[in-house]
Amino acid sequence: MTQTPLSENGIDQGYALSTTLVDPDVADMIAARENVLGRVDYTTAAADPILSARSPRLALHMAHGKADSFSELWTTPHDVTAGMHDGVAYAHDGEFLFVAGRIAESGHYATATEKAYLTALGLIRDLGYPNCYRMWNVVGAINEDNAEGLENYRDFCLGRADAFATMRFNETEIPAATGIGALGGGIGFYFLTSRSGSPIAIENPQQVSAYHYPQRYGPKAPKFARATRMGGRVYVSGTASITGHESRHEGDLVRQTHLSLENIARVIGASNLWEHGIGDGYFLANLDHIKVYVRHAEDIPVVRGICERAFSPAAEVRYLNVDVCRSDLLVEIEGIAY
Numbered sequence: 001m002t003q004t005p006l007s008e009n010g011i012d013q014g015y016a017l018s019t020t021l022v023d024p025d026v027a028d029m030i031a032a033r034e035n036v037l038g039r040v041d042y043t044t045a046a047a048d049p050i051l052s053a054r055s056p057r058l059a060l061h062m063a064h065g066k067a068d069s070f071s072e073l074w075t076t077p078h079d080v081t082a083g084m085h086d087g088v089a090y091a092h093d094g095e096f097l098f099v100a101g102r103i104a105e106s107g108h109y110a111t112a113t114e115k116a117y118l119t120a121l122g123l124i125r126d127l128g129y130p131n132c133y134r135m136w137n138v139v140g141a142i143n144e145d146n147a148e149g150l151e152n153y154r155d156f157c158l159g160r161a162d163a164f165a166t167m168r169f170n171e172t173e174i175p176a177a178t179g180i181g182a183l184g185g186g187i188g189f190y191f192l193t194s195r196s197g198s199p200i201a202i203e204n205p206q207q208v209s210a211y212h213y214p215q216r217y218g219p220k221a222p223k224f225a226r227a228t229r230m231g232g233r234v235y236v237s238g239t240a241s242i243t244g245h246e247s248r249h250e251g252d253l254v255r256q257t258h259l260s261l262e263n264i265a266r267v268i269g270a271s272n273l274w275e276h277g278i279g280d281g282y283f284l285a286n287l288d289h290i291k292v293y294v295r296h297a298e299d300i301p302v303v304r305g306i307c308e309r310a311f312s313p314a315a316e317v318r319y320l321n322v323d324v325c326r327s328d329l330l331v332e333i334e335g336i337a338y
């Protein structure tokens with residue numbers, strides 16, 4: 001039997017995940033003919049995760065209408081095995097696992113977040129796909145206070161940190177993530193993990209690692225890496241106008257957008273990747289499947305103008321009008337570098 005060559009991340013080269021951000025009706029057509037590991041609808045109402053056409057599907061309230069609604073599809077060349085476990089939907093293909101869950105709208109999120117994360121992270125390990133490399137979290141009313149006067153984002157971070165501690169994640173195992181506002185629906189989350197891949201967590205020398213943020217940002221620090229290298233790609237976390245641990249250019253949309261892009265370019269650049277033992281380098285023009293989160297709808301044209309000059313014209317880019325995890329941040333950007 002010939003041994004399929006492994007990529008440098010230890011993944012059998014017969015496995016590769018594809019992703020795309022498409023209009024929902026296009027997603028329906030793709031899902032009808034391809035093996036879908038997971039589908040996430042950025043749409044006008046949140047819903048609990050379900051199994052739809054033998055795949056996990058999660059609806060996030062992230063769009064104001066049909067015009068800004070889209071679906072994110074993760075597809076694989078292999079058959080998938082899907083299921084539900086204690087409210088978490090999942091599917092795996094032998095190398096990659098997608099899990100999705102939702103935490104109901106509430107006046108307190110820490111305990112429910114810890115429970116949901118422990119369910120999902122426990123499932124990931126029980127199914128044998130322990131290498132988590134990308135997380136997405138969308139938080140309704142992210143900048144508003146909970147019933148005790150703690151901002152919902154900080155409440156979420158408290159529960160997440162406790163779950164990571166219980167599961168004994170060390171700093172190098174913390175994956176790239178997004179933590180962004182939603183237009184309602186509690187907290188929706190979805191993760192990508194692998195069976196044999198070796199994710200490499202990447203930090204930005206110009207930023208304090210989020211998990212080292214001082215307590216002024218909340219009782220427990222956010223848990224995410226600036227990016228994660230997996231399967232020959234770099235998954236870039238939601239990135240904003242922050243250097244050190246402080247927000248920069250308060251009230252200045254243009255400079256916040258440029259600093260967010262500068263942070264991404266630095267994280268994926270050859271010199272920073274070299275510092276992380278990765279012999280590759282990328283530019284903003286190598287970014288694809290980009291989400292640009294903009295706090296004020298009227299700012300989207302300005303942000304789009306800056307981004308279009310930075311990104312490849314071939315890149316998939318979606319602009320969302322949602323809140324950002326710090327109230328002084330106007331824009332945040334994520335993507336995948338190939």
Ligand SMILES: O=C(O)C1=C[C@@H](O)[C@H](O)C=C1
Binds near residue numbers: 239240325
């Ligand atoms: O809390 C997070 O996971 C997170 C928040 C933002 O800084 C950005 O979206 C990246 C991750």
Ligand SMILES: CC(=O)C(=O)O
Binds near residue numbers: 222239332
């Ligand atoms: C707040 C934010 O975007 C960060 O911590 O990177």
